[in-house]
Amino acid sequence: MTDVLALLLSWVAIFVQTRPPSATKTFGYHRAGVLAAFVNALTLVVIAFYIFYEAMARFYHPVEVQPRLMIWVAVAAWHERRDLLVPLPGRP
Numbered sequence: 001m002t003d004v005l006a007l008l009l010s011w012v013a014i015f016v017q018t019r020p021p022s023a024t025k026t027f028g029y030h031r032a033g034v035l036a037a038f039v040n041a042l043t044l045v046v047i048a049f050y051i052f053y054e055a056m057a058r059f060y061h062p063v064e065v066q067p068r069l070m071i072w073v074a075v076a077a078w079h080e081r082r083d084l085l086v087p088l089p090g091r092p
Helices: 002-017 031-060 067-080
Strands: none
Touching: 002 031
């Protein structure tokens, strides 16, 4: 989800950057790309800190593993990525 939002933010920034300079914005809107990159980086840092916080919380208060669910998720992941394990016909 964050990838989609980052791409949307980049697309909007590119659109804004293409606007021509005006009387008040003599440099134009070229800073939009820099601001979009800053917002994207800040979002990634916040998400990383949240993941670290949740990991530490689980480290101190472990959650019981559900083996049946874990196996089904692993099988589904393997099924989706089996193309990496089996080469396509006619390809080295």
